[in-house]
Amino acid sequence: SKLICGSYGTLAVIDEVTIKTLPRPETSLSLLFESDDMASAVALIAGIFASPHEPGAAAILPQPVAAAAGIDLAADFVVVIRLEGIALSVDDRAGHLRGMGGTGGTVETVPQALSETLWRRIRDVDLLADHAGDIWKLSCPPASAPQIIAAIEPHFDMAFYADWAGGLLWLAGPSGADFGTALRAALTLHGGGHAQLMCDRGKSKQLIPALQPLPPAQAGLSKRVKAAFDPLGVLNFGRMHDGI
Template structure:
């Protein structure tokens, strides 16, 4: 199936994926694995000889709304899956972001791509990450061996949670050919409460208090003044937002409980369902940074430490701007100073990845010590010749 003139490969079945990887492994050809291609710019693959596109593996294999389980090929488009489950009053609980406009990509984001990158939207603060909803999968390793893990249950018979290992591996361990995910009922309505004028540290305190209140917050974000002033929000001061979802009466009651809990933080305003949905879509897709070409960093850190990222970057040459999601557990930071961003992330107990910017920089910070050794052993077990997305993770 492979020859010297072949560059782009688009298998239509899992058997074709196995055949491609068998021939590539035998010849030790380096493969770039893509889904919709929307995140190809994040972590450049080193000198790929072949591009394996999973766009042709686009099908829903089984959907059991009564069991809250969906099985699909990895090339299934997120927009199609969301439309399907919405027809049954359900949703993809990890609220996967598209980010195509943010990254200047033209493709359609896929389920496999979201899982491979472990991407989650603002609901992660309550519902968990993408990996928490991946029940099982079928895949072909870099050894050209087909294998399965999990299924329509959370337990793995092998004793290893391979689903969580695959989520966030960016296609460097194996090529998924089938995935089973958990879905959840879609909330009947939502509302958001907004606080104004808080600095980053005070906003973190407000978000923490809200998350500790008995109201089930499903989104918590903070937009500092420079970010809040941008389109589409165009606010006159910093904005801190908290989302509540559920049945009408439940949301109404929890809004009042949360409003009372937050009164020490100043004026509180409410966004009703339509405006709330629009606001959180903007946060999820990082709209405020879509038209800005400066390097953009995705920083993961404990929520209580998120404010330290913005604090550490204040006054740096060239300036900086930050957006806090997941109550500060996810920080999007625009900055030209890679060393400063990564130092700030480490100091806050997290790590930073370059999602848009200078190609010469490694997107993912190199691992060190025991973690580096463990990662190398895992990679060797799944892909000993290093043919799958070589260099993608640094």
């Protein structure tokens, strides 16, 4: 099943699926922390996740993106922390986390209904919908996210935010090959990862691969796996990479 997930239908046809679900949390809320820069935001999140207070999710929103989400804070960056579980536990953990801002900046609480709406918009990349360019998804080590942004932001008209505590970057930037090439170069220089073109608004896929090109050894392994599952090459051949 691990091979099938994310294979874009290139390995097998699934005709029966078993899905494991979890109970919906009794309650949830989000805390908003102000941060002067992205590196400080990543450090704050690392401290929160190292604490015993069980955060459920963390995102970093630059001020323009935070404003688009309806967050009225003047800081350059806003850290969003989600807490969920039994109401008494959520309130207690929130009280402890409010003291972890460190810089004396504002810490705001977002109640459940608004918190759920905010996280849906983060998940669905709705916060970048008004940008005219392509949408890219970058997976990277959270500690590398500030360096990656610093390497590319001065050179492009772009918007971005981070999910997964900084490990998932969503970026909107100009169509064409230059932006994607710069993203992948920054990943190579700063900890590795992969960049995927998720929304092509300018025929960029004709100029640059949508998926991160594979290193030779990994490409060879992927071709052998493809041949074992689909020796006739009838399942979405070439959907992910050339020859796969």
